[in-house]
Amino acid sequence: xxxxxxxxxxxxxxxxxxxxxxxxxLMVVLIPLLLSSAxxxxxxxxxxxxxxxxxxxxTDQSKLTEGSQSLNLTLLITRDAFFVSNSLPENPxxxxxxxxxxxxxxxxxxxxxxxLYLIKAQTPGYYRDKDSITIxxxxxxxxxxxxxxIDAARTIKTGxxxxxxxxxxxxxxxxx
Amino acid sequence: xxxxxxxxxxxxxxxxQAKLTLNSMMDIFIIILLFLLKTYSAxxxxxxxxxxxxxxxxxxxxxxxxGLKLVVTxxxxxxxxxxxxxxxxxxxxxxxxxxxxxxxxxxxVLLNFGTKSRQLEEKYxxxxxxxxxxxxxxxxxxxxxxxxxxxxxxxxxxxMHLSAYNK
Numbered sequence: 001x002x003x004x005x006x007x008x009x010x011x012x013x014x015x016x017x018x019x020x021x022x023x024x025x026l027m028v029v030l031i032p033l034l035l036s037s038a039x040x041x042x043x044x045x046x047x048x049x050x051x052x053x054x055x056x057x058x059t060d061q062s063k064l065t066e067g068s069q070s071l072n073l074t075l076l077i078t079r080d081a082f083f084v085s086n087s088l089p090e091n092p093x094x095x096x097x098x099x100x101x102x103x104x105x106x107x108x109x110x111x112x113x114x115x116l117y118l119i120k121a122q123t124p125g126y127y128r129d130k131d132s133i134t135i136x137x138x139x140x141x142x143x144x145x146x147x148x149x150i151d152a153a154r155t156i157k158t159g160x161x162x163x164x165x166x167x168x169x170x171x172x173x174x175x176x
Numbered sequence: 177x178x179x180x181x182x183x184x185x186x187x188x189x190x191x192x193q194a195k196l197t198l199n200s201m202m203d204i205f206i207i208i209l210l211f212l213l214k215t216y217s218a219x220x221x222x223x224x225x226x227x228x229x230x231x232x233x234x235x236x237x238x239x240x241x242x243g244l245k246l247v248v249t250x251x252x253x254x255x256x257x258x259x260x261x262x263x264x265x266x267x268x269x270x271x272x273x274x275x276x277x278x279x280x281x282x283x284x285v286l287l288n289f290g291t292k293s294r295q296l297e298e299k300y301x302x303x304x305x306x307x308x309x310x311x312x313x314x315x316x317x318x319x320x321x322x323x324x325x326x327x328x329x330x331x332x333x334x335x336m337h338l339s340a341y342n343k
Contacts (some may be wrong), residue, residue: 023202
């Protein structure tokens with residue numbers, strides 16, 4: 001005897017819509033979660049130059065012609081102090097050639113900036129490297145400190161306006 | 177006199193059977209999400225917090241996405257997202273890793289990239305500028321930073337850009 005045809009098979013499936021409510025719930029939770037775990041920040045980049053490979057250590061500045069003279073501004077960073085040196089002719093009473101600046105906790109970079117500002121003011125416009133500074137540090141100085149010093153050496157704020165100091169930064173390969 | 181109620185209008189709607197259609201809402205959600213992500217990416221960078229890489233803070237506003245990407249975390253050096261060398265070996269100046277202040281595995285990779293870029297320059301005229309963008313952790317020691325810079329300079333990448341968070 002043949003079986004009676006199944007009634008289930010003849011059942012026509014009604015068009016059903018997918019239930020999107022759980023997906024929506026998931027989205028509502030996920031989006032704020034992702035946004036809170038991420039942070040939108042602006043990134044900047046400091047252009048860095050390598051110091052000249054070779055050159056005379058001591059040059060007689062008086063024999064050089066205009067345009068061939070160089071400032072050779074160097075900043076050494078140690079744990080306790082900054083040492084600023086340059087090739088400007090000795091200026092009595094101003095202590096320009098080599099200056100030690102103690103690093104203070106409260107205003108660590110202002111004194112350095114003031115010294116660099118003085119040097120900038122004294123540097124004739126025809127110096128080849130009038131916008132350059134070479135930075136060298138002792139072992140153990142952190143990258144953040146170097147960046148802060150680079151920032152301080154690039155610009156100085158005088159009142160409301162910002163003045164350019166030495167925007168061309170070179171990082172010396174040597175470690176003190 | 178009041179008008180006779182219209183026969184066309186359905187006055188007896190079964191409100192219990194009204195369904196909330198979420199498809200259009202989903203579409204709106206997706207469009208808003210994409211729009212927000214696009215807008216944010218134009219204004220800044222999406223950064224995920226990491227304890228191994230915390231960039232220093234600086235006041236510079238120059239563009240940071242320039243050239244080859246070199247990332248220096250506390251654990252590892254990456255070039256274009258590929259791990260190259262462990263920082264532990266760099267710090268210790270391990271044999272076969274650091275020689276005369278040059279990080280050998282990094283130099284090898286950079287030279288490879290340099291060679292490929294020069295080939296592209298010859299074939300298609302895409303200029304090789306020697307630009308490299310260095311994103312390093314703020315706690316990196318100066319002596320290790322110098323090794324990285326020396327290596328980049330030594331491997332035909334003299335134009336370095338130090339990435340930093342903008343103040």
